Amino acid sequence: RNSGPYRSPPSNEQKFITEQTTPGIVSDLRVTDKSEYSLTVAWARPRDTGGAAIIGYKVEYRSTGDFKTFAENQTSLNAQLRNLKSSTLYSIRVSAINSIGTGSTTITEGRTLDTSKYMVSV
Numbered sequence: 001r002n003s004g005p006y007r008s009p010p011s012n013e014q015k016f017i018t019e020q021t022t023p024g025i026v027s028d029l030r031v032t033d034k035s036e037y038s039l040t041v042a043w044a045r046p047r048d049t050g051g052a053a054i055i056g057y058k059v060e061y062r063s064t065g066d067f068k069t070f071a072e073n074q075t076s077l078n079a080q081l082r083n084l085k086s087s088t089l090y091s092i093r094v095s096a097i098n099s100i101g102t103g104s105t106t107i108t109e110g111r112t113l114d115t116s117k118y119m120v121s122v
Contacts, residue, residue, distance in 0.1 A: 024048030087114030
């Protein structure tokens with residue numbers, strides 16, 4: 001016959017700590033609009049946040065030479081690069097940022113329009 005409360009001996013408490021890292025790459029980086037002097041890019045959040053909240057994105061671009069930073073800690077999922085040269089191919093890269101640091105980059109390319117060939121002389 002069971003009588004009275006039963007108590008089990010205390011168990012060894014275990015704590016699991018997940019190590020946080022920089023975020024993974026953004027996905028679906030693409031040029032969504034272009035003009036003679038600008039390119040607009042958009043992307044999706046990274047699937048891997050590194051275990052910490054995404055606090056922004058770094059957007060860089062170049063036509064030749066080193067990449068130039070367009071924006072850092074930008075919170076939106078798109079950017080319009082302005083004051084570019086017409087009919088020029090640009091490389092654009094985006095990386096996610098969390099409290100640990102900046103993740104690896106995703107890169108795409110886009111060419112600004114050359115409207116001079118569509119001009120009509122009178």
